[in-house]
Amino acid sequence: MTLLHIEDLEVSYKTMGGEVKILDGVNLDVDKGEIVGVVGESGSGKSTLGHSIVRLLPYNARLKGKILVDGFDVVKANEKQMYFLRGTSMFMIFQNPLNSLNPVKTVGHQLIETSLIRHQKEGKKIDNDEAYKESLGALKDLRLPDPENIMKRYPHQLSGGQIQRIVIAMSMLLKPKILIADEPTSALDVTVQAQVVKLLKQLNTEIGVSIIFITHDIALSYAISSRILVLYGGQVMEDGPSEDVIKVPLHPYSQGLISSIPSINKREGKLKAIPGNPPSFTDLPKGCRFSPRCEKVMDKCRESVPGLTSKDKRNVRCFLYE
Numbered sequence: 001m002t003l004l005h006i007e008d009l010e011v012s013y014k015t016m017g018g019e020v021k022i023l024d025g026v027n028l029d030v031d032k033g034e035i036v037g038v039v040g041e042s043g044s045g046k047s048t049l050g051h052s053i054v055r056l057l058p059y060n061a062r063l064k065g066k067i068l069v070d071g072f073d074v075v076k077a078n079e080k081q082m083y084f085l086r087g088t089s090m091f092m093i094f095q096n097p098l099n100s101l102n103p104v105k106t107v108g109h110q111l112i113e114t115s116l117i118r119h120q121k122e123g124k125k126i127d128n129d130e131a132y133k134e135s136l137g138a139l140k141d142l143r144l145p146d147p148e149n150i151m152k153r154y155p156h157q158l159s160g161g162q163i164q165r166i167v168i169a170m171s172m173l174l175k176p177k178i179l180i181a182d183e184p185t186s187a188l189d190v191t192v193q194a195q196v197v198k199l200l201k202q203l204n205t206e207i208g209v210s211i212i213f214i215t216h217d218i219a220l221s222y223a224i225s226s227r228i229l230v231l232y233g234g235q236v237m238e239d240g241p242s243e244d245v246i247k248v249p250l251h252p253y254s255q256g257l258i259s260s261i262p263s264i265n266k267r268e269g270k271l272k273a274i275p276g277n278p279p280s281f282t283d284l285p286k287g288c289r290f291s292p293r294c295e296k297v298m299d300k301c302r303e304s305v306p307g308l309t310s311k312d313k314r315n316v317r318c319f320l321y322e
């Protein structure tokens with residue numbers, strides 16, 4: 001069952017120099033219980049995609065296209081509908097987890113509030129004691145040591161790893177249908193990273209939440225997601241089952257991302273970075289956005305933009321497959 005349907009999504013930012021289109025014709029379907037990894041270098045538009053789904057975009061952004069979450073069109077919904085949707089159907093873990101918490105309220109206060117909100121939205125009434133027990137239970141499930149003490153703390157008194165787990169606890173209390181996690185582990189050290197990935201997977205199997213996992217690290221995306229969507233210069237370059245994308249990447253950009261994974265390629269002595277830099281959105285190449293950096297570039301790649309070619313469960317935007 002499709003829970004999220006994104007069709008022909010365009011997102012532009014109004015700037016001093018005019019309107020700059022960042023996302024261009026993005027399509028994405030996410031099924032119930034599916035984990036989709038959104039991968040790309042810095043500046044490819046990953047966060048813009050995540051923020052569009054929950055419609056928490058900067059004031060200068062403009063959205064066009066369709067984003068259907070559980071039947072609601074996020075592009076057209078009013079603020080009241082969005083408030084309901086954010087609390088029930090979707091939840092976003094931001095790149096900086098501190099942004100998800102209120103600095104002047106204790107962790108306990110915020111978790112209890114979250115629990116009360118969910119029950120209220122479900123039409124049930126519970127008291128503060130029950131909400132406290134539920135919140136403490138979520139922290140215990142996440143194996144945070146001394147949870148009673150953590151409930152009394154303010155966000156700034158905790159470490160990055162603790163805060164990220166508290167934000168995950170919040171999502172457990174809200175039980176959303178879709179969780180958008182934007183680089184949730186990038187500020188954490190490797191061991192905590194692995195724990196957070198494990199927790200997200202657990203959340204996926206236990207409450208069946210669909211997850212959109214945003215990362216620049218294609219290897220990490222492979223570890224958690226069943227499908228991978230590769231973004232470059234605001235367009236989808238490739239989309240397919242994780243196993244297929246990693247083992248047989250079709251797009252030269254995906255091939256480049258995989259050649260630069262240290263753990264796989266160092267042993268084989270073929271570690272290679274993609275030459276050059278992503279394009280500037282104010283000066284995009286005329287043809288394929290990846291053409292200036294592509295090893296397999298052909299004349300027509302510099303002239304026109306390839307469309308998405310679909311085969312089996314895979315989509316790729318490259319003239320090599322048209």
Ligand SMILES: Nc1ncnc2c1ncn2[C@@H]1O[C@H](COP(=O)(O)OP(=O)(O)OP(=O)(O)O)[C@@H](O)[C@H]1O
Pocket residue numbers: 013014015022040041042043044045046047048049058060216281
């Ligand atoms: N409010 C804004 N106004 C103008 N441009 C913006 C705004 N927010 C983001 N951008 C631009 O949009 C482009 C895509 O940014 P975005 O943060 O979505 O990419 P990203 O792939 O998530 O990168 P990162 O991994 O570095 O977070 C960048 O060029 C960025 O400068």
